[in-house]
Amino acid sequence: DAGVTQSPTHLIKTRGQHVTLRCSPISGHKSVSWYQQVLGQGPQFIFQYYEKEERGRGNFPDRFSARQFPNYSSELNVNALLLGDSALYLCASSPSTGQFFGPGTRLTVL
Amino acid sequence: GENVEQHPSTLSVQEGDSAVIKCTYSDSASNYFPWYKQELGKRPQLIIDIRSNVGEKKDQRIAVTLNKTAKHFSLHITETQPEDSAVYFCAASRGGGSEKLVFGKGTKLTVNP
Numbered sequence: 001d002a003g004v005t006q007s008p009t010h011l012i013k014t015r016g017q018h019v020t021l022r023c024s025p026i027s028g029h030k031s032v033s034w035y036q037q038v039l040g041q042g043p044q045f046i047f048q049y050y051e052k053e054e055r056g057r058g059n060f061p062d063r064f065s066a067r068q069f070p071n072y073s074s075e076l077n078v079n080a081l082l083l084g085d086s087a088l089y090l091c092a093s094s095p096s097t098g099q100f101f102g103p104g105t106r107l108t109v110l
Numbered sequence: 111g112e113n114v115e116q117h118p119s120t121l122s123v124q125e126g127d128s129a130v131i132k133c134t135y136s137d138s139a140s141n142y143f144p145w146y147k148q149e150l151g152k153r154p155q156l157i158i159d160i161r162s163n164v165g166e167k168k169d170q171r172i173a174v175t176l177n178k179t180a181k182h183f184s185l186h187i188t189e190t191q192p193e194d195s196a197v198y199f200c201a202a203s204r205g206g207g208s209e210k211l212v213f214g215k216g217t218k219l220t221v222n223p
Contacts, residue, residue, distance in 0.1 A: 004153075031208070033210065033211075035211075040216075041215055041216070042114075042116075042199050042201075042213030042214055042215050042216050043154065043199070043211070043213050044213070045210040045211065045212070048209070048210055055209075056209060056210050058210065090153065090154070092211075094207070094208065096206075096207075096208055097142060097206045097207030097208055098144065098156060098159060098207050099144070099156070099207070099211060100156060101146075101153040101154045101155070101156075102153060103152070103153045104153060
C-alpha cells in the first residue's frame with residue numbers, strides 16, 4: 001500500500017535558479033496540495049489541485065506555480081530562487097476529506 | 111485572514127502523565143480539525159481528526175474535543191510514553207477537510223522516561 005511519494009528527497013540550488021518538485025498521490029486520490037514548511041513552523045499552504053484544476057492558491061508570489069497531470073501526479077515549480085525559499089516542501093493527497101502527507105523535499109538555496 | 115493559534119509551544123511531561131495541547135481558530139466557516147504528529151525529519155502524520163458536528167472523539171490514548179462556540183479545540187494524550195515525543199500540529203479547514211489546511215505553529219512534546 002504505497003503512500004504519497006515525492007522526489008527528489010533533497011535538493012541544493014543557488015539563488016536565481018529554478019526548481020521542479022514532483023509528487024505522486026496515493027492511488028485513487030484525485031486531490032493534491034502543496035505546502036511549504038520552514039524550520040520550526042507549521043506547514044503553509046501553497047496550492048491545491050483537484051482533477052487537474054487549481055482549486056486554491058496561498059499567499060505565495062508568482063514565482064511559484066504548479067500543475068496536475070491526468071494520472072493525478074503533480075509538479076511544483078519555483079523560479080528565481082531566493083534564500084528564503086529554503087524549506088521542506090510537502091505534498092499531500094486527499095480522497096475527499098483528510099490530507100495525507102508525503103516525506104517532503106528538502107530544498108536548500110545557497 | 112484565517113489564523114490558528116496553538117499553545118503551548120513546548121510541553122514536557124513525565125512518562126505516564128497526561129498532555130494537553132490547545133488551539134483556537136478564527137474562521138467561523140472551518141468545520142474540520144485534524145491533528146498531525148511530526149517526528150524529527152519525518153512527514154506529518156495524521157493521528158486524529160474531528161468534524162464540527164461532533165464535540166469529542168477518542169482513539170485509544172488520544173482524544174480531541176471541540177468547542178465551536180468558543181472556536182477552541184484540544185488534543186489530549188493520556189498515559190504518555192517516550193515514543194509520543196514529537197512536534198504536534200493542529201489545523202483547521204473548510205469544506206469538511208477538502209480545502210486547504212491552516213496550521214498552528216506546533217507544540218514540541220517531550221515525554222521523559
